[in-house]
Amino acid sequence: xxxxxxxxxxxxxxxxxxxxxxxxxxxxxxxxxxxxxxxxxxxxxxxxxxxxxxxxxxxxxxxxxxxxxxxxxxxxxxxxxxxxxxxxxxxxxxxxxxxxxxxxxxxxxxxxxxxxxxxxxxxxxxxxxxxxxxxxxxxxxxxxxxxxxxxxxxxxxxxxxxxxxxxxxxxxxxxxxxxxxxxxxxxxxxxxxxxxxxxxxxxxxxxxxxxxxxxxxxxxxxxxxxxxxxxxxxxxxxxxxxxxxxxxxxxxxxxxxxxxxxxxxxxxxxxxxxxxxxxxxxxxxxxxxxxxxxxxxxxxxxxxxxxxxxxxxxxxxxxxxxxxxxxxxxxxxxxxxxxxxxxxxxxxxxxxxxxxxxxxxxxxxxxxxxxxxxx
Numbered sequence: 001x002x003x004x005x006x007x008x009x010x011x012x013x014x015x016x017x018x019x020x021x022x023x024x025x026x027x028x029x030x031x032x033x034x035x036x037x038x039x040x041x042x043x044x045x046x047x048x049x050x051x052x053x054x055x056x057x058x059x060x061x062x063x064x065x066x067x068x069x070x071x072x073x074x075x076x077x078x079x080x081x082x083x084x085x086x087x088x089x090x091x092x093x094x095x096x097x098x099x100x101x102x103x104x105x106x107x108x109x110x111x112x113x114x115x116x117x118x119x120x121x122x123x124x125x126x127x128x129x130x131x132x133x134x135x136x137x138x139x140x141x142x143x144x145x146x147x148x149x150x151x152x153x154x155x156x157x158x159x160x161x162x163x164x165x166x167x168x169x170x171x172x173x174x175x176x177x178x179x180x181x182x183x184x185x186x187x188x189x190x191x192x193x194x195x196x197x198x199x200x201x202x203x204x205x206x207x208x209x210x211x212x213x214x215x216x217x218x219x220x221x222x223x224x225x226x227x228x229x230x231x232x233x234x235x236x237x238x239x240x241x242x243x244x245x246x247x248x249x250x251x252x253x254x255x256x257x258x259x260x261x262x263x264x265x266x267x268x269x270x271x272x273x274x275x276x277x278x279x280x281x282x283x284x285x286x287x288x289x290x291x292x293x294x295x296x297x298x299x300x301x302x303x304x305x306x307x308x309x310x311x312x313x314x315x316x317x318x319x320x321x322x323x324x325x326x327x328x329x330x331x332x333x334x335x336x337x338x339x340x341x342x343x344x345x346x347x348x349x350x351x352x353x354x355x356x357x358x359x360x361x362x363x364x365x366x367x368x369x370x371x372x373x374x375x
Contacts, residue, residue, distance in 0.1 A: 004067045011370040012066055013303075016362065019295050023347035024055050026289060030277045031350050033255045034268040047269060047350060054352040058359035065363020066370065073364075074311055077128035081149075084121040087114040088156040101160045113353040115157045115165045119172070120357055122153055123318035126173060130180040131311040143183040146173070163229060164333075164341035168325050170194055175321035179304065180314050198338070205232040205336045229339045236272070239265045240334045243275040251282030269350045271342055274334040290331075293346070297324045300362075303369045312368045319361045326358075 028048055035047040044052075073080075091101040091114065103111040129149060133142050150173050158166045174194065177187050203209040211231055218227050231237075243265050246252065255261065260268045260276040268276040278286050300323055304316035323346060330345040332338040344354040 003069055003072055004064070005069065006067055008067050008367065008370040009063060012366045013299060013369050016296065016299050016366075019292050019299075020347060020362070022292050023289075023296070026277065026292075027051065027273070027348035027350070028055075029254060030273050030280070030348065031269045033257070033280060034260060034273075034276050036255065051350050051355075054355045057352070058355045061356055062359040062363040062366075065360050066366040068363070068367055069371065070312060070315065070364050070367040071309070071371075073124050073315070074128050074131075077125045080121045081125045084114065084118040084153060085156070088118060088153060091160065100162070102162055111353075115160070115162050116353040116357045118153050118157065119165065119168060119322060120319075120361055122150060122169065123172065123176070123315065123322060125149065126176055127311055127314035127318055130176070130182070130314050131309075138181050138183055140183050140186070143177070143186045146177070146182065162342065163339065164329065164343035167329055167338070167341065168322070168343060171325040172318055172321045175325075176314055176318045179317040180310075201230060201339065202337045204230050205237070205338070207232065229341070231339075232336060234340075236266050236340050237336055240272055240275040240340070241336050243272070243279040244334065247279040247282040247286075249283045251278070251280050251285055254280055256280065270344070271340060271349070272334060273349045274331055274345050277348070278334075289348075293327045296346075297327070300324075300365055303365045306372045307368050308372050312371075316365055316368050319365050322361055323358070 028051060031051050032043050032045055032048040035045045036042070037045070087104075091104070094101070094104060097103045097105060097111065102115065103113050105111050126146060126149065129146065130137055130142075133139075136142055150169065154166055154169055157169070170190075171194065174187065174190055176182075200209070204211055204214065211233065215227060218230070239259075243257075243260050246257070246259050252258065257276070257279045259265060260272075260279050265272050265276060265279075274289075277289065281288075297320060300316070300320035304313050304320055307313040307316050326343060327346050329338060330343045330349075333340045333343060344351060346358050347355065
């Protein structure tokens, strides 16, 4: 079989194209607004230009992945997994950036974040493993093996520390487990555990549970610095809520934000891009943004339905869960339902690693979609 076929590009689901362009356009609008220099009216700030370059590279990645035959990934699964583990381990042997071991610095003022690629690789590996198990996929031993397969990169990412990426892996693997028919008892247990954890975190951040009063209970299983990640009274958390509240119904207008625009919102063009957007475009803008994400995720799950082989179905389900979990966790963090931990907002947050990975994920989804009748 041909590894890459340009003819597949003519059969992609064109519904995703305007959705992705709108999301990228929103990203450029916010990045330009948040990185502009006072007194200068130019749209193309240095950071906006950099993001445009990443968008062009991401577009090339999407086209390459869409034309690439996803079935070839079966043969590469173990090799990719080993490479991902080595890259994650190697982070602890290089100098930290911003006091954490998350990035490799590349000459030319660039850096890459292996945990972003590790998420994609892990979806491929788990899909391959679940397909190999066949009818034995529902066995308890299979669930344990999947746990080990996922647990190694999960712990390495958590050690960086990168709580946000670790949070994303949890629903991805759980969703793939449900889709593949993994041991139902364990899936239910971890679902209840995840819902319970989310509920407790939300109650803490909503002020229903007192952070200080709950400290003695939580620090019996968590260290003090780990529990502090659940502190709802950090400046970043409060600033994010203030920016969203200021936006009101219609927003302050592009480049007219008094809070985010004056640099009072930390990481306004990266981690906090959702809050910055909400301040400038208000509830109406946020509603439009949520509709775009809903459409993107809905179209992605449709690919899992039409895929004709188990590997394609599991892979599509995992990639759709990746898109859904990443978007929902970022928005939940900005709305003070989860601790802020560096999860990007798909296509909107500034940065190359996230954008390239997301474009690759969408490209693989389209590879599955275009080949649904080619067996």
